[in-house]
Amino acid sequence: MVSRKRLLALISTVVLSTILFMSCSESTKSTNKSNKIKIGVTQIAEHPALDASRKGFVDALASKGFNDGKNLEIDYQNAQGEIATAQTIAQNFVSQKKDMIFAIATPSAQAAFNSTKNIPILITAVTDPLKAGLVKDLSKTETNIAGTSDAAPIEKQLNLLKTLVPNAKNVGVLYNTSEANSEIQVAQVKEIGKKLGLEIVIAGVTNVNEIPQAFSSISGKIDAMYTITDNTIVSGMPILATKAIEKKIPIIGAEEGQINGGGLATEGIDYYKLGFQTGLMAVDVLNGKNIKDMPIETLKETQLVINEDTAKKLNIAIPDELKSKAKIVKGGN
Template sequence: MKRKMMATLALSTALLLTIVGCGAKEDTSGSSNSAAPNNTSESPAAKNYSIGISQYAPHPSLDATKDGFLAALKDAGIVEGENLKVDFSNAQGESSNNLAIAQKFGSENNDLVLGIATPSALALADTIKDKPVLFAAVTDPLDAQIVSNLDKPGGNITGASDTNPAAITQLMDFIAENFPKVKTVGVIINEGESNAVIMAKQAETALAAHDIKLIKATVTATSEVQQAAQSLVGRADAIYITLDNTVVSAVDAILKVAADNKLPFFSSDRDTVEAGAFATVGFKYYDHGYQVGQMAVDILKNGKNPGDMKITIPEKLDLILNLKAADALGITVTDAMKDKVKDKENNIIQ
């Protein structure tokens, strides 16, 4: 019996040593060992991003949109020259260039593309279906057929409209209330831009409520803007321009005609007022671009689906006046006009 017990003990000891030996071998092979600290783990590599930006024309509002867009990315840690590569193309106001830019971006491995202004955005939307597409400075994305639903655009596209119809109505109401001698307003317009046509129609409707007539001076190219402005002298009591890329690109020519003939000049964007127009109801395009940049961050860093993201419009509207421009245009600025401005510190330009 004693001999049998000793044999059993020897066998148990051998089995135990075998198990321990196997365990030691597994530990030295690099397998997990819950008791040992993990000193070899590494942080995942930092993400690098590539974005394509297509801008229809060079002018202050669109430039400010781009700057605001990139600023929002930077504030979220996506910085051009560090972890962000930006491929920027400007169509120089030539619609024929938009398709070529869109096709170029479609062949590149961008994480996201942005179209600034309706023609550029439309070309991207029609061409690129396999990566996120954002748009900014688009007047009416429904009418332009960029999207079919503002609340849930679907597919791979979303963005922000730069027009709140209330802004146009408020500006026309301001003209009617404060410029009783104005019976006709002349609009310089490229009717090839759907955004300009829509806005002009809204202005016409708003002015008609005050028995003021809207007359058109049409152009097809920037080089025609000065002649169009001159054609309004003697026919219009004031000049108005929409977010018309062709026209805004030649705004200096309009400013000169308006000043030479003491014609009140109204615009649809803050940047043109800062350049010398008298008034608008609007917002800062930098802020508009920043808003779209925040949408880009949600897509790039948070994995949001563009098609599920609601199209936004400017909501923080205010009257913006340029007092220096008023002197050049022969306008007497009254306290009643200034009282219409909510944020007087920022929106009364001295």
């Protein structure tokens, strides 16, 4: 028979071994979890251009072996157009100690930058990071930010407007008065429009619901419209396009999503490619590159996109020369 003293010793050994085993298991789980790189994605609003840039970013990471659910933990948050919500999202990412923040559009980028100067922030769909106060230099940011600008080729797009609507003299522009990104673009459109002999008629909104009224206020004064990369206006593009078509007013957009939403045409950038380019920059940061030494990049390639259904509704004949090199889309309104 085993003595009581020996029995107690055996029980103690078993209990100790079990505790050590459980501790090791928990430690392993914790280590495995901490090995995942945590990336917080903050997006100001949901619309095709910004969604495409997010997909491009994630795909670029995956192309280099960084996969969500494996060695990455991506936390996607959408502010639904609310700047205060974007600020809360950014602050939460900081308190959650994310390893990187991917900020889509100017308000989200500004909210992230205001919340941390330590966590690397990759940005995209920001028209002018310098004027937005995000970087000190476009060629070497000297801050915890790098990424891509979606600055539209405005002059090329207004020339497209003159080609498709040759009699246009007055061009309407709607914008969100609270977006710094939009104010910058409106100033650029006015300057370039003047050079091209176009009078720019502007109207401001603060949310999507104000778009119909703002459009009505200028519709009798304009021959065509140009839509900038304003997140509020882009979100309300189906509404705006329907109203414009009713009044036989063609819309030239700053990017393809606006044309899919019912605009007539654009010579714009591909937001998926822009996001992919940003994702490759994120890979460089994850591999040890100093973000302060990185530039703000732009996408040089543009794509001509024409909405054939919209052209028919507006009775606009697309020149064969343009049609032969364009991406033709349909629907949207």
